[in-house]
Amino acid sequence: MKRQGGFTLIELVVVIVILGILAVTAAPKFMNLQNDARKASLEGLKGSIQGAAGIVYGKAAIKGVESNSDSSISEGSTTINTAFGYPKATKADLAAAVNGLGTDWSCVDGTGSVKCxxxxxxxxxxxxxxxxYVEYTQATSSAAATTKVEATGNSCN
Known part of the structure; x- marks a missing residue:
C-alpha cells in the first residue's frame, strides 16, 4: 500500500475558513488601541492630579491651613493657592502642583473646576x-477636591 503524504484540498479550505472567522472576530478588539491609549493617558493624568492634591493637602495640614477657604503654601520658589488644603481649581495652581501639566496638557479654567x-x-x-478630558473640582468646606475622567464621543471611546 501506498501512504498518502500531505493534506487534502478540503482540509486546507476548512483551516482557511476557520482562520478567517477567527480574524473577523478578533480584529475589532485590536482596532481601538488608539482610543484605549487616550483613556489610559487620561487615567494617568487623573492619578497624577490626585497624588499632587494629596501631597498639597498634607503640606497644608502641616502648616495648619487645611481648614482655610483661601490660603497658600510655598515650597522653594513655587507657591500654590489652596482652598481647604487642596490646590485651587486654576490652571496655574494645578500646573504648579503637577509636574508637566503646563507643557504636556492643555487646561481650561471653569467655575470651580479645571478641565485638562x-x-x-x-x-x-x-x-x-x-x-x-480630566476634570478637577475645587474643594469646598464640606467636600474634598475631586478628579474625574470624562471619556465620551467617537474620538475618546
Missing part, C-alpha cells in the same frame, strides 16, 4: 463634539 486634555486639542475634546 491633550495639548492642542482643547477645542475638540472640551466642549466640542467629543468629551475627552
Amino acid at each position: 486634555t491633550f495639548a492642542g486639542k482643547e477645542t475638540t475634546y472640551i466642549g466640542g463634539t467629543d468629551n475627552c
Whole structure:
C-alpha cells in the first residue's frame, strides 16, 4: 500500500475558513488601541492630579491651613493657592502642583473646576463634539477636591 503524504484540498479550505472567522472576530478588539491609549493617558493624568492634591493637602495640614477657604503654601520658589488644603481649581495652581501639566496638557479654567486634555486639542475634546478630558473640582468646606475622567464621543471611546 501506498501512504498518502500531505493534506487534502478540503482540509486546507476548512483551516482557511476557520482562520478567517477567527480574524473577523478578533480584529475589532485590536482596532481601538488608539482610543484605549487616550483613556489610559487620561487615567494617568487623573492619578497624577490626585497624588499632587494629596501631597498639597498634607503640606497644608502641616502648616495648619487645611481648614482655610483661601490660603497658600510655598515650597522653594513655587507657591500654590489652596482652598481647604487642596490646590485651587486654576490652571496655574494645578500646573504648579503637577509636574508637566503646563507643557504636556492643555487646561481650561471653569467655575470651580479645571478641565485638562491633550495639548492642542482643547477645542475638540472640551466642549466640542467629543468629551475627552480630566476634570478637577475645587474643594469646598464640606467636600474634598475631586478628579474625574470624562471619556465620551467617537474620538475618546
